[in-house]
Amino acid sequence: MIAEIIKKIWDLYYIRSRENGPEIVRAQYEACSSHLPLIHVILLTSIWGVSLTSKDCAPAWLAFSVPVVFTVFSVMRIVHWTSTRSRFMTIGQARKAMARTRLLGGLLPVVVSCWALALFEVGDHVVRVNIAYFMAISGVCIVVFLMHLRIAAYQIAIIVYVPLIGRLLLTGDTALMTMGINLAVASAMLLTIVYVQSRHFREAVYSKAALQKASEHNQTLANLDSLTGLPNRRLFFSNLDDEIAFAQKNSRRLAVGILDLDGFKAVNDLHGHNIGDQLLMQVAERLNGVLGSHVLVSRLGGDEFALLIKSRNSNSELLLTGEKICSVLRTPFFVEDVRISISGSIGYAVYPDVARTPHELYECADYALYQNKRANRGYPGLFAKEQAHELEARSMIEQAIRAADLEKELTVHFQPIIDIRSHRVAALEALARWESPMVGTVSPAVFIPIAERSGKVGEITLILLKKALAVASEWPRDVNLSFNLSAHDVSSVERVAKLAAVVMQSRVDPRRIDFEITETAAMGNVAQTRAAVAALKTLGCGISLDDFGTGFSSLTQLHAFPLTTIKIDRSFVSELDKKPASYKIVKSLLALSRDMGVECIVEGVETAEELAVVTGLGGRYVQGYYWSPPVPASELGAFLSARKADAPAHDVSKSETIKPRALVS
Structure with missing residues (x-):
């Protein structure tokens, strides 16, 4: 029967503790782990104070039995709570600990109050005043320490103060009755403070939990990709x-x-x-x-x-x-x-x-x-x-690019594009050269991709374009300038505007400038590239598609670009006279250019046999080492004068009659 009653009381306290959220339970447990040892110290001091005050007027068993038993119990509880500070407790364990605290908060005050009132009955006036004083002060301290655990604080206040106040009022002693009235008012105010502070405690805990959740959410957002949910x-x-x-x-x-x-x-x-x-x-x-x-x-x-x-x-x-x-x-x-x-x-x-x-x-x-x-x-x-x-x-090259004086270290060489019908120089392609004091001479095939990845290619393009235009301003008006652009150069309106500004500030007619973009670059961002090409063509510049046939674009997409020239990549021209597949590709691309109404330049012509095939297929413009390697700007004047005054270095007037060996049936 007693066991059932105890179980029902425990269930009542434990179920009551489950009404609180895990944040409240955790905060209450943390507060108890630091406050309860102090509460037991206060209780021990108070109980022994009452005991020693009453020892002369009360039997020894009454004066000392409860203090001795309570001392043993308090020491055990102090050791328990001190040891649990460093241990992690689950929410379930914390709930049970809070339920035990509430239960003990109801039982212990009953025992202590009954014992103190028993001493009150046998004591004289001084003893009674001391008992009332000790119980009142101890109760205030304990209730204040337990205000975060509102039920326990209420239990202690009611169990301690109601009997004490009632007994003080029934003494008939004016001083004790006055003390009882004051204690009643003070306890009422104390319970009000406990209610308010307990509510503030809960609000603070919930606010802290909400803030922590928001912080964790922000941390999650900061570390996850918002689109895919993957780590960023x-x-x-x-x-x-x-x-x-x-x-x-x-x-x-x-x-x-x-x-x-x-x-x-x-x-x-x-x-x-x-x-x-x-x-x-x-x-x-x-x-x-x-x-x-x-x-x-x-x-x-x-x-x-x-x-x-x-x-x-x-x-x-x-x-x-x-x-x-x-x-x-x-x-x-x-x-x-x-x-x-x-x-x-x-x-x-x-x-x-x-x-x-x-x-x-x-x-x-x-x-x-x-x-x-x-x-x-x-x-x-x-x-x-x-x-x-x-x-x-x-x-090393990337570091050298970042540290370079590009205006000083970059130079431009030029390779001629020849009109094989008139043997004249129709245009000169500007080719970048970089002589670095840190890494020496670096090929553009090496440093341009690195510059693109490091974000320096835009600066390099503008420097090279200014230098190329300065040289081109001294050429005959029938010689055009061909200049290469990277995908980066046509990737935004701002970059195209900078190119246009350089062109407009030069002394070269925009109609003499052909900007070359690779097929791969053109397909990188089709819409933006179209807009960039259209803007440059509005200036009067020509647009050449470089390395034609090596990219992944469709003819439909290419036809949408306002091209003026296509350049057949050198990979199709090498040993053109010996490779039937290359012959068919070049033939098809030349026919395609005529159908599209654009000029066609055949790159990489290095032998008379290759030139003969291109001529036989109706090609007009060629570029390659057969005519000239890239020439430094300082030697370009002499080269152009020699080309104008002399006959072509290789007589191709009869080249159309030469049959490529590998193509003879």
Whole structure:
């Protein structure tokens, strides 16, 4: 029967404690772990004070039994609460602890009050005053300490003060009765303060919890990509730092893969950014579906993703995983009933095989991706140790570019474009040359891509254009200037405006300027490139499409550009007289240019046989070492005078009769 009553009382307190949220329970527990030892010290001091005051007028068993028992109990509770400060308690454990505290807050005051009132009955006036004083002061301290645990504070205040006040009022002693009245008023005010402060405590706890949740949410947003929900660049590099530290400590391998989507820009240009965003979300879903928990997938930005592979990272397994990813990405996507086909290229780097720091590992993977997109687009590739020298050289060149006095170090050479019908120089193509005091002479094929990646290419273009126009202003008016632009140069209205400003400030008629853009650059951002080309053509400049036939564009897209010239890439011209496939390609491209109503320049003509084939196919403009290598600006005047005064270095008046050996049936 007693056990059932105790269980019902416990259930009542425990169920009551479950009404509070976990934030309140946690805050109450933390407060109790620091306050309850002090409360027990106060109770011990008060009880022993009452006991010692009453020892002369009360039996020894009554005066000392409760203090002794309570001392043992309090010491146990002090040890318990002191030891739990350093231990983590679950919410369930904290709820039980709070339920026990409330229960003890109801039982202990009953015992102590009964004992104190028993001493009150046998004591004289001084003893009674001391008992009332000790109980009142102790009650105030305990209630204040427990105001965050409102029920316990109410229980103690009611159990201690109601009997004490009632007994003081019944004594008939004026001083004690006055003390009782004052104590009644003070206790009422104390309970009011407990109610207000308890409410403020709860509000503060909930505000702190809400603020913490908002902070965690903001932290999550700061570390996750808002579009795909994947970890972003910041979280990727944070995880990379941690994983490399772990791998270093445990002598483990770690692989980083950089994934770039092939053809994504064309999707954005053709279907719009909304379709592009949905495509990126589907890509993220496929990557998470094909990769396990041992691979952390992040979105670095744009159409670039990162893979952090913490296990199964032998070279063969990495390539196998990469093949699986690339195969999944080659499967067509369907976005709003639009069928989209793209692919993905991956560059891998492995710690500690090729790099030992997060930055080096990322750079190696990025370089592997860069090389792979050039040589093996749509497939995975590993950074090889022999590429480390190339990467180091590229890093040195990039540093040299950033530190260079470009106005002083950049020069322009010119290669003639010949009209083979009249043997005259129709135009001169400006070619960049860089002589660096740090790294020596650097080919434009090397430093221009590095400048594009480092963001310096825009500055280089403007410097070279100014120098080329200054030289071209001294040429005969029938000689045009051909100047190359990168994808970066036509990527925004602001950059095109700077080009136009340089042209307008020069002494060269814009109609004598042909800007060359590669087919790949033209397809990078079709809409912006069209706008840039249109703006330059409005000035009167010609627009040439360089490396024609080597890109990935369709004829329909190219026809939409206001082109004036196309240039057949040298890869189709090399040994043209010996390769039937090259012969057919050049023949088709020359016919295509005539159908499009644009001029055609054949690049890379280096032999009389190649020239003969081009002439036989009806080509008119050629460029290549057969006529002249690039000439420094300082030697250009003499070259132009020689070309005007002399007969052509190679007589092609009869070249149309020469039959290419490999094409003779």
